[in-house]
Amino acid sequence: MGSKIITENHSILLHRTELSMEVDYDKNVPSAADSKKIIVSSKKADESLVVIKKIAPVYGQNKAIITASIYDSADALKRVEPPKKEKKTAAAPAPAAPAKKK
Numbered sequence: 001m002g003s004k005i006i007t008e009n010h011s012i013l014l015h016r017t018e019l020s021m022e023v024d025y026d027k028n029v030p031s032a033a034d035s036k037k038i039i040v041s042s043k044k045a046d047e048s049l050v051v052i053k054k055i056a057p058v059y060g061q062n063k064a065i066i067t068a069s070i071y072d073s074a075d076a077l078k079r080v081e082p083p084k085k086e087k088k089t090a091a092a093p094a095p096a097a098p099a100k101k102k
Contacts (some may be wrong), residue, residue, distance in 0.1 A: 014080050022066075036052055050071075
């Protein structure tokens, strides 16, 4: 997979670097985890400070545009990014309704 940085902007107020990257792929569009690894390897950043915003495949080509943010610190990440929603645990099945009399 080849990659090329399209845009890179540093936001001083939010303590992060926003970047767009073009990635070539073979079969499938890269997942968020794969995209994070690509960005970490190209920017030499800490994996816990990288947030993938969007992965947009280019129609008719084996390319995808990845939009991501790399934060300066974990504190900046917590202040800016909304917390991830936790998956609901499977609740016990509801009790069966009593049979109606005719």
